[in-house]
Amino acid sequence: MFSFDLLLDAVVSGVLLGCFYAAVSLGLSLSFGLLDVPNVAHPAFLVMASYGVFFLNESYGVDPLLAGLLITPLLFVFGLVAYRLYYQTFEKRGSDAGVRGIAFFFGIAFIIEVLLILQFGVDQRSVTASYIGKAWRIGDMRIPFRLLVAFAVAAALTILLTLYLSRTFMGRAIRAVAQDQEALRLMGADPIRIKQWAFGISTAVLGIAGALLIIVAPVNPTLDRSYIGRTFCVVVMAGLGSMSGTLVAAIILGVAEAIVLTMFGASWAPAISFAMLLGVLAVRPQGLFGRRS
Amino acid sequence: MMSPETEAPLLRISTLTKRFGGFTALDTVSVDIRPGERFGLIGPNGSGKTTLINCISGAFRTEAGTVIFRDEDITRLPPHIRTRRGIARSFQIPRPFKSMTVAENLMVALDFAVVTDEVVSSAQRRDTMMSILTRMGLASKAYVSTAKLSQVELRKMELARAMATHPKLLISDEAMAGLSSSEVDEVLDLLMSLAGQDITIIMIEHIMQAVMRFSDRVMCLEAGKIIAIGKPAEVMANQRVQEAYLGT
Amino acid sequence: MNRGGTQFWIGAILFLVATFAMTQIIGNQYPFFACYVILQFIVLAVAWNILGGYAGYVNFGTSAFFGVGVYTAVFLFKAAGAPLAVQIAAAAVVGALMGFALGLLTLRMQGIFFSIATIALTIVIETSITNWRYVGGAAGIQMQQPVAMEPFNSYVQMLFFIQALLVVLAVATSRYIQNSWIGRGLQALKDDELAAECTGVPTLRLKLLACVISGALMCAAGAPAAMYLQYADPSSAFNLNYSVSVLAMSLIGGTAHWAGPVIGAILLGTTQQLLTVTISSEVNVLVLGVMLVLFVVGAPEGIIGLIGKARRNRNEGEG
Structure with a gap:
């Protein structure tokens, strides 16, 4: 039953899978981790982006990754509008934003699900590209190219976003707004515009993430539900708002899922991310490396 | 004026230490507070005043040291038990129950904080509530939502709610911040009138005239340590206190 | 207060008499199938509101409690052929224990972390x-309905009446809590937890109590569902749609008053029943999403809040 080869296999595919999880969680790490927006619709936005990629690939034969880049500006604008709406209805009114905000985003997620069903049907959808379906063999181990692509792109995305947050003026402003909104206001910057910009980026990165999602496996309109646990698990474990932490946490989750999958079977897989999330929350109610005391 | 040294303290804080991560907010603070005393607590921003209050009222767990209140070790007790034992407080930024009226805010205190074996009728409790509000000059606002109160009314409401818990020790955390000078006098007079043999008051304040006028004794904190304690004039004259305040 | 109490109980008795009369007069089974679901949602929404509305801890785990109720009944029926009353009572006990465990595990978490x-x-x-x-x-598992007890003609009619009893139990509990010191304490801690503690409110204990009561009622409401459908499977019993529907019902009706979730459940439950029959279950979910967003954005206090506002405006207009 148990063998070292199987374990090694699980760890390798877990690491690759983990990098992919990081890619789909980065945006949430910005919006929930840094901005405190309880965006449970993040996975729904992700699936929506995947369908955008699917549409371009199916209708015009555009490469999925290129398609992801093409829809990025649209998603950015979508994020700007979504945050403006959220800000007007919740943050501006003050209290209770978290509670009603989460209900609000659940409503949005349901609406997106149904619109996708009405437009594309409930069937699984996938994309075609030269690197999908092939695999790389090392000895007995077989690593699918699609996972390697996801791995490489996810790593690049994480590095880029980390650099953006630490090296550019806007990136540093975003991190500052998360820590002390008042100080930023005193310096003459408008925290709301910075937050709006940051939220735009959190949805913009979903272009590439959505492409990876549909490259890694076929998607269906209700796939977002199983990603609520994964993305929130990663972001909370990571320590809210840390990009490198997101990568590490996602790899931990990926490896854990792969090992459980190998040893106990697929039927236990959905619970892994949520069980880890529960564990983390029970030990540290504010997240594993939460920035608030 | 002062109680004799032999009298047991109402509150005894011994080597209290509180850390936030690597930052030591309170460093082995020890002080006794006598029954009936009017005790002023001063210090620059971030010196640990509010942290000390939070440790006394139970909002924070402490790393080391003990808090003894009326001969009972309360260091490990949750805040609501301490409130029932007789410790009440106001908050630096007012924290009313904002979905309730002023009267309902006080009723929470009467429902939960006051432990008696006797059956208290609702009419009796209403009388208690109204008499506290009258004393605070808030009687006309009893059935007004706390969301509609002015800053000074909010401050008074918090003191009234604290008084409704029937405290032995009342802690006022900058109850005068942000008020006009006539309002400062109003609240100060109120606090003076509450103090007495039955109620001991700890007052945190930045307004020095208020502290000087109010306190029997003043303690100055800096960076989590006591740098001076004694009669108001003595503390004000202290070299280190002046340095701490002038920032030299 | 006292007159209100009498009126409430007269209303409750009239409600039970009416539902009982329905089972004796109406021969067609369909109305019972449809109304059962609405009654079930009333219990769930009212129970949810005790923790989510009064205490402000937004529970997205309604489907967990509901599903555990379903499977408690399934297990007892399969293992011992236990009668319905035992299934429901056992589900309530399991739900209370589960609420207690959930409370211990999660109530130190603030706001959204609790929800997640x-x-x-x-x-x-x-x-x-x-x-x-x-x-x-x-x-999933098939369930064979036993013969209905006298005086009911069919098992569905019996389930319908039992769910009506649960409605009265849930509403009476919720109403009692709202008007008692428990309700005042929950409201205080919802407004400001630290201030509540420092005013003498035992916040953790009150939250645990709310969790236990809410959990017991939700599990009890789920217990008859397996017999109602004659079938149970995990993905429908634990469907997230239950959680979001119940949350939406409470928010739409208004969370500050016990009647809010009742109104919301009747309104949304009826709409959903009509839509499922006439159009499709997808549109049903769409309507749920749209209603949720509209109310959260446009009427944060729900229908009860709107009524209150209208009443105040009228009074001010007259005065």
């Missing part, structure tokens, strides 16, 4: 049930 933890709990329990072969696993 309840979603997590739902999936973890669902996955465990999926892997439990005895109660059918992922494929």
Whole structure:
């Protein structure tokens, strides 16, 4: 039953899978981790982006990754509008934003699900590209190219976003707004515009993430539900708002899922991310490396 | 004026230490507070005043040291038990129950904080509530939502709610911040009138005239340590206190 | 207050008499199938509101409690052929224990972290049930309805009346809590937890109490569902749609008053029943999403809040 080869296999595919999880969680790490927006619709936005990629690939034969880049500006604008709406209805009114905000985003997620069903049907959808379906063999181990692509792109995305947050003026402003909104206001910057910009980026990165999602496996309109646990698990474990932490946490989750999958079977897989999330929350109610005391 | 040294303290804080991560907010603070005393607590921003209050009222767990209140070790007790034992407080930024009226805010205190074996009728409790509000000059606002109160009314409401818990020790955390000078006098007079043999008051304040006028004794904190304690004039004259305040 | 109490109980008795009369007069089974679901949603929404509305802890785990109620009944029926009353009572006990455990585990978490933890709990329990072969696993399990007890003609009519009894129990409990010191304490801690503690409110204990009561009622409401459908499977019993529907019902009706969730459940439950029959279940979910967003944005206090506002405006207009 148990063998070292199987374990090694699980760890390798877990690491690759983990990098992919990081890619789909980065945006949430910005919006929930840094901005405190309880965006449970993040996975729904992700699936929506995947369908955008699917549409371009199916209708015009555009490469999925290129398609992801093409829809990025649209998603950015979508994020700007979504945050403006959220800000007007919740943050501006003050209290209770978290509670009603989460209900609000659940409503949005349901609406997106149904619109996708009405437009594309409930069937699984996938994309075609030269690197999908092939695999790389090392000895007995077989690593699918699609996972390697996801791995490489996810790593690049994480590095880029980390650099953006630490090296550019806007990136540093975003991190500052998360820590002390008042100080930023005193310096003459408008925290709301910075937050709006940051939220735009959190949805913009979903272009590439959505492409990876549909490259890694076929998607269906209700796939977002199983990603609520994964993305929130990663972001909370990571320590809210840390990009490198997101990568590490996602790899931990990926490896854990792969090992459980190998040893106990697929039927236990959905619970892994949520069980880890529960564990983390029970030990540290504010997240594993939460920035608030 | 002062109680004799032999009298047991109402509150005894011994080597209290509180850390936030690597930052030591309170460093082995020890002080006794006598029954009936009017005790002023001063210090620059971030010196640990509010942290000390939070440790006394139970909002924070402490790393080391003990808090003894009326001969009972309360260091490990949750805040609501301490409130029932007789410790009440106001908050630096007012924290009313904002979905309730002023009267309902006080009723929470009467429902939960006051432990008696006797059956208290609702009419009796209403009388208690109204008499506290009258004393605070808030009687006309009893059935007004706390969301509609002015800053000074909010401050008074918090003191009234604290008084409704029937405290032995009342802690006022900058109850005068942000008020006009006539309002400062109003609240100060109120606090003076509450103090007495039955109620001991700890007052945190930045307004020095208020502290000087109010306190029997003043303690100055800096960076989590006591740098001076004694009669108001003595503390004000202290070299280190002046340095701490002038920032030299 | 006292007159209100009498009126409430007269209303409750009239409601029970009316539902009982329905079972004796109406021969067609369909109305009972449809109304059962609405009654079930009233119990769930009222129960949810005790923790979510009064205490402000937004529980997304309604489907966890509901599903555990369903599977408690399934297990007892399969293992011992237990009668319905035992199934429901056992589900209530399990729900209370589960609420207590959930409370201990999660009530130190603030706001959204609590909500996320309840979603997590739902999936973890669902996955465990999926892997439990005895109660059918992922494929689900068929249930054979026994013969209905006198004086009911059919089992569905009986389930309908029992759910009506649960409605009265849930509403009476919720109303009692709202008007008692428990309700005042919950309202205080919802407004400001630290201020409540420092005013003498035992916040953790009150939250645990709310969790236990809410959990027991939700599980009890779920227990008859397996017999109602004559079938149970994990992905429908633990469906996230239950959680979001129930939350939406409370928010739409208004969370500050016990009547809010009742109004919301009747309104949304009826709409959903009509839509499922006339159009499709997808549109049903769409309507749920749109209503949720509209109310959260446009009427944060729900219908009860709108009524209150209208009444105040009228009074001010007159005065």
